[in-house]
Amino acid sequence: LIQLYMPLHFLGFVYREIRHSLADMERMFGLLAQNTEVSDRPDARDLHIRGGEIRFEHVGFGYDDRRMVLQDVSFDVPSGHKVAVVGASGAGKSTLSRLIFRFYDATTGRILIDGQDIRDVTQKSLRRAIGIVPQDTVLFNDTIYYNIAYGQPDATREEIIEAARSAHIHEFVETLPDKYDTLVGERGLKLSGGEKQRVAIARTLLKNPPILVFDEATSALDSRTEKAIQAELQEIATNHTTLVIAHRLSTIMDADQILVMEHGQIVERGTHGELLAQGGAYAHMWALQQQEQQEEEEKLKAVGV
Ligand code: ATP
Numbered sequence: 001l002i003q004l005y006m007p008l009h010f011l012g013f014v015y016r017e018i019r020h021s022l023a024d025m026e027r028m029f030g031l032l033a034q035n036t037e038v039s040d041r042p043d044a045r046d047l048h049i050r051g052g053e054i055r056f057e058h059v060g061f062g063y064d065d066r067r068m069v070l071q072d073v074s075f076d077v078p079s080g081h082k083v084a085v086v087g088a089s090g091a092g093k094s095t096l097s098r099l100i101f102r103f104y105d106a107t108t109g110r111i112l113i114d115g116q117d118i119r120d121v122t123q124k125s126l127r128r129a130i131g132i133v134p135q136d137t138v139l140f141n142d143t144i145y146y147n148i149a150y151g152q153p154d155a156t157r158e159e160i161i162e163a164a165r166s167a168h169i170h171e172f173v174e175t176l177p178d179k180y181d182t183l184v185g186e187r188g189l190k191l192s193g194g195e196k197q198r199v200a201i202a203r204t205l206l207k208n209p210p211i212l213v214f215d216e217a218t219s220a221l222d223s224r225t226e227k228a229i230q231a232e233l234q235e236i237a238t239n240h241t242t243l244v245i246a247h248r249l250s251t252i253m254d255a256d257q258i259l260v261m262e263h264g265q266i267v268e269r270g271t272h273g274e275l276l277a278q279g280g281a282y283a284h285m286w287a288l289q290q291q292e293q294q295e296e297e298e299k300l301k302a303v304g305v
Helices: 002-035 093-100 123-129 144-149 157-166 170-174 193-207 223-237 272-278 281-302
Strands: 054-061 070-077 082-087 108-113 130-133 211-215 241-245 257-262 265-270
Touching: 054 093, 070 082, 070 093, 070 108, 070 241, 070 257, 070 265, 082 093, 093 130, 093 211, 093 241, 123 130, 130 193, 144 157, 144 193, 157 170, 157 193, 211 223, 223 241, 257 272, 257 281, 265 272, 265 281, 272 281
Parallel strands: 082 241, 082 257, 130 211, 211 241
Antiparallel strands: 054 070, 054 108, 257 265
């Protein structure tokens, strides 16, 4: 019997290992599902990061050949600077972040990081250098802990909690019965858009990459949480090259440069003050948002909040 037990025990072990690997592969493919378009060149080198400068040179892009969603986009985010992109829904803002992370390749023109065309470097080294907080974060069907630690297997529990604190999600996690062991995602606790985004921010803070791309949620955060996170992001952005895709202009007034996009093109660029003085599209958007904010405040006052 003993002779039978050992091989069976071994087979059981192999079976569990395979199941585990399959679960990991499922996760991996889930993550890479949107990423079948690009592959490393045979001679791809690792990205060599110096300051993390991002440069778009005459970039054109279409998800399909019949419709270009970006046209002749050129801009520069010098190392350590913060550039914000604003514009109407569908103008092409999030597409910029997808191209930087190389979910797709530019149709025309090129994107450089520290002078290196991102098509010439390994995707692994590129993605290591960039922390992206997307508008819609998809969480893994796993614990909150796993979701924050993802990609940083060596992180300690203290580091994970510290990142969660900075992303203003720790207090919320502490209120859950299983705390950091709470299962989230499709098969677990459903988090709100804002909570998911904060988990993504914590993951990015833990990774601490030289380049940050923050795709602001349209309406996922309440204004108090948003202010707190903005303050935090402002602090971490200090030593990083940061590209912020913004919906609320109040969050990017301090940017070194603001790009205004319309129909896939940059139509204005400058600081908040310069753009207001120009009296163009940005000034118009600003006036509208100020008016909306005022109306909102008056409504709240009327109901005694
Ligand atoms: P929003 O402010 O609403 O997030 P945006 O400026 O970020 O908008 P993008 O998401 O970059 O806009 O989209 C630009 C254009 O590309 C839109 O017309 C959109 O319909 C189209 N688009 C976006 N994603 C895809 C996709 N995966 N496949 C095909 N078309 C897409």
